Amino acid sequence: MGDPLAGRALLLDMDGVLCFGTSPAPGLRRFLDAVADRPYLCATNNTLVTAADIADRFAGMGADLPAERVLTVSDALRDHLVATCGPDDRAYVLGSGPVAAAVADAGLAVDARRASVVVVGLDLSATLADLGPAIDALRRGARLVAANADPVLLTESGLLPGTGAVVAALLATVDPAAGGAVEYVGKPSPVMFQRALARLGVEAADAVMVGDSLRSDIAGAAVLGIATVLLTCGVTPPHAVLDPVPDLVFPTLDALTDALVDSSYDPPASRRETEVTA
Template sequence: MLADCRGFVFDLDGCVWQGDALNPGAAETLTALHRAGRGVAFLTNNSRARSQDVRTKLRRLGLEWAEHTLTPLEILGQVIAERFGPSRVLVIGAPELEAVVAAAGHQLVSVADFRKATVVAVGNDFDLSYERLGAAARAAAAGAPLVTPNVDTRLPIENGDFLPGCGAIVAAVSAAAGVAPIVVGKPEPPLFRIALERLGVAAAQAAMVGDSVESDVAGGRRVGMRTVLYAPAGAAPGAADVVVRSFAELARLAGVR
């Protein structure tokens, strides 16, 4: 099932790592895949992470060869360019979101100039105000497509507590404007599709490995990849094409150990 896969795309949180430590056997299996000439890419749905930060962390944790890391933030500007061409973008979100949109060649529109926006990009915005919410909703209602890194409604913090996530703000804009958002992150196709492009591997020859059925398995299936659920505690057969309890098991199935 996995022995002939030419590319492997790995989810990070809960799969490759937990917080600041790699999961058991991850370093050995990932490095063995890389040395065997299989393509290896990593992706996360974190709406504020930049790909270079993810790459730096992987290298610090011992995967010095890690190269292909994708985050919704990194590809958002590319997705806008592919779908709508160079755009005038109203950004409601963190400075990182403004920076990636501008870096992709788009023109930023100020809140006061919201009527000039041809695209609205909404991320988690710690400086959200009624004025900013209103500008985003009115620009979207006037026809500017609403684009977002993800629709996760909560941002988990310590001790099981949370802050409102990107998806909560997108929901407000979407409700007021009466339009549905275009989601760049998992389980929608763009992050998976661009990971396959970076690896130069067709979906049918690649496997998506992750710990979430709703996000990793569903998203991988949608683009035609084989799917592997990483479930140390086990899972029902059929939850994914393959269920593995460990990275050692994955290495055996992939034929690298």
């Protein structure tokens, strides 16, 4: 493969790579300056924010991340619904504003009684009663489309149930013979990665995914033949067992920037074999 960073468009995870909640990753502005002239796109599974929200958040950190450089899972959800739904389809929505907007932008009418597709994101104000129409629709054979399978949401005050937990609750009530498979859109689903590649206008072989999650970022990208770079400053600690094994591993965003700006950088040929897996 040679140098996975050379000449490839960058797909970037956000939390754990570019930021940690509302705090910037050390070296964020230096990194964004280093990649300003090359194609890159940030991809996030967060259903609670829009691309404009993220641009504003980064501006508050003193960093310039244009909204057009961001692909949210709600954006990908809209495109997936456009591609897979017909004019007679109706939806029931469990999700916050960006998810509801994605359904509306896809041209789907919301009709709980006649829903042929249940769309699930995360809504922190939802109650158990809100799951009722979704359960009824699924038992009638409606499709289940979920923004992601993330079981928890990490907040500054602790963990909350994530979209994956809502999906699990719905599936627990549905007769397997009546309910179909869940259509996941966010990472590690190929849907999200394929949409990101389309936005960048590149093939999988011409992109590299930079992330901190082996499951969502590295495994999801590798399935499509996208080169992978793991940062061990997020959810994957430095001495974790690497499965799957990324093409390159860096401890911090600053270390990745060093590799990007140093023309003499030569990635270790045996990185796969030498990475610590204690």
